[in-house]
Amino acid sequence: MFYTAVYITSFILSVYFSLMNQLVKNGFLLTRQSQDFGQGTVITLWLKTAQGAVKLLIENEQSVFFVINEQVPMAGKLLNEQQIPVAKISPLTLKTFGQDEVTGFYFKTMRDFYSARECLKQSGVKCYEDDFRPDDRYLMERFITAGIAFVGAEGSEGRIRKVKTGQGAVNQYLEVANARCKPQQVDIPLLMVSVDIECAMDGALYSIGAYSDTCQKVFMIGPPQEADTCPEYIVWVENEVQLLNIFLSWLRSYDPDIIIGWNVINFDMDLLQKRCDKYGISFAIGRDNKPAYWRKNKNSEQKYLEIAGRVVLDGIDILKTATYNFPSFTLDYVANILLGIGKKVEDVDNRLKEITDNFLHNKPALAAYNLEDCRLVWLIFEKTLMLDFAKLRAQLTGLSIDRVGGSVAAFTNLYLPKLHRAGYVAPNMGDGHSGLVSPGGYVMDSIPGLYTNVLVLDFKSLYPSIIRTFKIDPMGMIEGSKAPDTSIPGFDGASFSREQHFLPHIIEDLWSERDKAKRDKNAALSQAIKIIMNSFYGVLGSSGCRFYDPRLSGSITKRSHVILKTTKEWIEDKGYKVIYGDTDSIFVDISADYNQEQSRALGKELQDLINEKWRQTISDDYDLESQLEIEFETHYSRFLMPTIRGLDVGTKKRYAGLVENNGEQKIIFKGLESVRTDWTELAKIFQRELYHRV
Secondary structure, X not given: OHHHHHHHHHHHHHHHHHHOHHHOEEEEEEEEEEEEEOOEEEEEEEEEEOOEEEEEEEEOOOEEEEEEHHHHHHHHHHHHHOOOOOOEEEEEEEEOOOOOEEEEEEEOOHHHHHHHHHXXXXXXXXXXXXXXXXXXXXXXXXXXXXXXEEEOHXXXXXXXXXXXXXXXXXXXXXXXXXOEEEEOOXXXXXXXXXXXXXXXXXXXXXXXXXXXXXXXEEEEEOOOOOHHHOOOOEEEEOOHHXXXXXXXXXXXXXXXXXEEEOOHHHHHHHHHHHHHHHHXXXXXXXXXXXXXXXXXXXXXXXXXXXXXXXXXXXXXXXXXXXXXXXXXXXXXHHHHHHHOOOOOOOOHHHHHHHHHHHHHHOXXXXXXXXXXXXXXXXXXXXXXXXXXXXXXXXXXXXXXXXXXXXXXXXXXXXXXXXXXXXXXXXXXXXXXXXXOOOOOOOEXXXXXXXXXXXXXXXXXXXXXXXXXXXXXXXXXXXXXXXXXXXXXXXXXXXXXXXXXXXXXXXXXXXXXXXXXXXXXXXXXXXXXXXXXHHHHHHHHOOOOOOOOOHHHHHHHHHHHHHHHHHHHHHHHHOOOEEEEEEOOEEEEEOOOOOOHHHHHHHHHHHHHHHHHHHHHHHHHHHOOOOOOOEEEEEEEEEEEEOEOOOOOOXXXXXXXXXXXXXXXXXXXXXXXXXXOOOOOHHHHHHHHHHHHHO
């Protein structure tokens, strides 16, 4: 009944949108929020459209959780006794993974929803899917990620809201009440600005800088200086109160969608909030002129900043999310590595002293330093396409554009609505089998030595390929257990349905999009998809995921062990020696009898042989189509696999090899001291030179 209603609603909406087509607009989702107003919950979505900012209001959206039918009488009695109002209790055609049918409990306000959840939990009544906010569920169930098409109730185009930004300026946005939404691919440019503050040790502000490709400002405390000796981008203010007021007014007037910086949330924004609090100034930087809202992660000191219609992206967090790794994430270090330029300060070891000295005696120098910090962050985002990466990740997964990490949430966003339409509710944390251990990737014992001609063959996205090939899927495992004779065998007693599954199709769609991104040379999209695909194995093996079950992750990793061992046997049957293997890679010694051209040809030959043998084996043994693909990746003309210090046993994950491309030679180091952050630069230089001589 529950999802029959969803289908009916979807049909009505499609008809509604077709009738109102001339009024439908679309935009990119910036922020989302659920709040109780009066007797109901209102979802607020802020979008950026081609015409400007839009505020969508979805009213009277109910919160829901599910209870198995046999516990419904007890649940209803408990809520009645506690006088917790329930809008509706409705039997559904959904069931748990344990095949228990469920009933939906619906609530008009989040306040009642949370009160009911705690009441039932304390009394031993199990609630399913009781940890979703109304805004997340609203978007997820409609398959909305970041692009949204919308129209107002009865075709209303909404009303224009005007807000004063300060100093006589006025901004406006469109507010659409009772909005109707559906997913749509959009390409909306977002306005970005880089912000950085300079301050004393005690937090007293000196200046605030802002940089974009169209605007550069430094708001500086101090008496105005002569124009011919002072850059025009400096805006002089009398004191800290004026600094805060003028900067906030300028920010609202400039009206950015995205604010970027370096440790910008935990330092810059946090300090601005504290200085505003000190002087009784409202930290009103939302598009509706309302103050920013702070919340903390329950399990860490991480702070999150919610601003109506604006997003704050921290350069450090977004680079880490995109899997960038540096020995140090200081702005100076990262700028030097990525851009080849550093910060404008002479005394690096005593930077704060020099900043304070410049504030007292050379304010233009401090302004240049402040603006350069802003510019460096802007250039890093531009160089690495980090805004594109964040937008694409949101578009692919439904995660908020500023979400750090979020692999579990991304998986849930993509999987849950499909699961519902198949007639299931999701399990709770801890429902998966315990007592089993899912091993990591298979790492072979290495054969140490100095070799001539080593080929590396690498399985392309091995874990996602295994999921696609052997149909590994949470619901598929439940359905497979019903028909073990015809299902696909996994490991640890798991078996998977040949027809009923979602994850293989999700990965297949992502895989296809990544291939397209590669053809289009869209590095940001390709990287975003790769991270998402590779995270799904980790999600299934993480106890922090509601779909965690060691039989799922074990059926991936244990299958990879079999694949690597079997591939090793096939290569050795051809007369070559496998000297090492790690997770998805095989290292093959082919001897010194081959020149470079012959070695590369042999690599391609082995690649084709192994792919064909896996295609045939999987077809014969499982009646499945192989999605495994091994690629000839590297030819090392010289290769060293060292021993563990003091032993004759070969190392793991530590080696070096010489590659030759277009007449140029380069040594690749893996895991050795020259690429580790806990060794001195002298040790690294010595090792690199020693290996070159070898």
